[in-house]
Amino acid sequence: MGRPKAELVLTDDERETLTRWARRRTSSQALALRCRIVLESAAGATDKDVVARLGIEAHTVSRWRARFVRDRLEGLSDEPRSGAPRKITDEQGEEVIVRTLEATPKDATHWSTRSMAAEVGLSQSAVSRIWRTFGLKPHLVDTFKLSKDPQFIEKVRDVVGLYLAPPEHALVLCVDEKTQIQALDRSAPVLPMMPGMPERRTHDYVRGGVTTLFAALNTATGEVIGQIHPRHRAVEFKKFLARIDKEVPAELDVHLICDNASTHKTAAVQRWLAARPRFHVHFTPTSSSWLNQVERWFALLTTKQIRRGVHKNIQALEKDIRAWIKTWNEDPSPFVWTKSADEILERLAGYLNRINDSGH
Incomplete structure (x- = not known):
């Protein structure tokens, strides 16, 4: 017979929100499908009925029905996924930023990812990610000239x-x-441009x-x-x-x-x-x-x-x-x-x- 399912009863506000999300053009397809699963279940349809009507797997129906019973509307959003643990500490990131802004290498006028990586003990890709995050571009320089016009x-x-x-x-x-x-x-x-070869002069x-x-x-x-x-x-x-x-x-x-x-x-x-x-x-x-x-x-x-x-x-x-x-x-x-x-x-x-x- 299986375990008895928790009763799924919607408030008027929940029913209105689920219906709006299911019909809204800007809703993702995944969210709209979850809303329809809950609405069908709340209307008294069995899991088998919902599977047949929506053309989905039975475990999908049971999963989102249970999530809604437990967490209500908030449960229909995707749960955050755990990523790989950070390998670069805040102190290491700060060291890269400070050195980039306040110092220069001994043999050059500006840092490269290779020279900075050797200086702080990180990989070139790590230095590159830190620079991109904070908008630092040591290889670029802009020029300007100040006007001395009294007017x-x-x-x-x-x-x-x-x-x-x-x-x-x-x-x-x-x-x-x-x-x-x-x-x-x-x-x-x-010499004109050709596939795989630029114009040459x-x-x-x-x-x-x-x-x-x-x-x-x-x-x-x-x-x-x-x-x-x-x-x-x-x-x-x-x-x-x-x-x-x-x-x-x-x-x-x-x-x-x-x-x-x-x-x-x-x-x-x-x-x-x-x-x-x-x-x-x-x-x-x-x-x-x-x-x-x-x-x-x-x-x-x-x-x-x-x-x-x-x-x-x-x-x-x-x-x-x-x-x-x-x-x-x-x-x-x-x-x-x-x-x-x-x-x-x-x-x-x-x-x-x-x-x-x-x-x-």
Whole structure:
């Protein structure tokens, strides 16, 4: 006859919760099945009936019925499984972190997993796990440059204000030049990529000359006005301004975000701007190219077209650049600026505090 089963009686709240869990789309299949087992059993069905209706094994029914009787709703979740005991103590983990942050090996400027493992007596994989857990990457280094512009704060607020709250009836254009773009041809033909083998090219190259790209990025739409010149002087910059003046509708003001290059501030350029009052120039702080969005677009151009491009001469290079700009403008993508001026300045203040505290 077997042992008598404990009576399974549901409260109204339990029945409602089990029904909701069994029908909810986000419930796991395992949890939904356990809920249906309990509901069927509570309705008076025998274990054999539940097995037949749900198409499961008898031991599954008895197991989850008993778990629910013992632990109610909490019993339907998976019990935690015991894993292997920890082999690395908290003290060992702390030693790795402290040494990584506060010391360097005798024969190098930074730690590797191998050198740290030899230092603390752990395996390389253990050191690697500790570093990943705490986001430590001794092999990486970032660079930065602090601006010494006395008007740094005012210029940051001015430029960021244009990004986050552009004026009405106006266009905001990020303007800059990408100079010294080289037309490089490899000394031997490029070998194309094949299964199991990357594209291969010679490490040496033949120079075919240089060119300069003037670009203006529309911060609202992502569209780019581009113009190529062989040289980078104020006269070429003034020609580019004339191109912008021609392409932007006459009823719109034009706000130009530029860096502090001398070509942007010559007397000829200033006279040209003074004769066109709808143009307003906003200069980024010195050593702050990251504030000009067109620099991000230049990075895309370099990555997708220039760096791996093969060009026998300047004409071929300029043709590919113009084609890339045309393709970009067919489906432009603006860069969304999210940081406020206050957030940028607060983060900079954090850097300055860290530098002061470092003792350098």
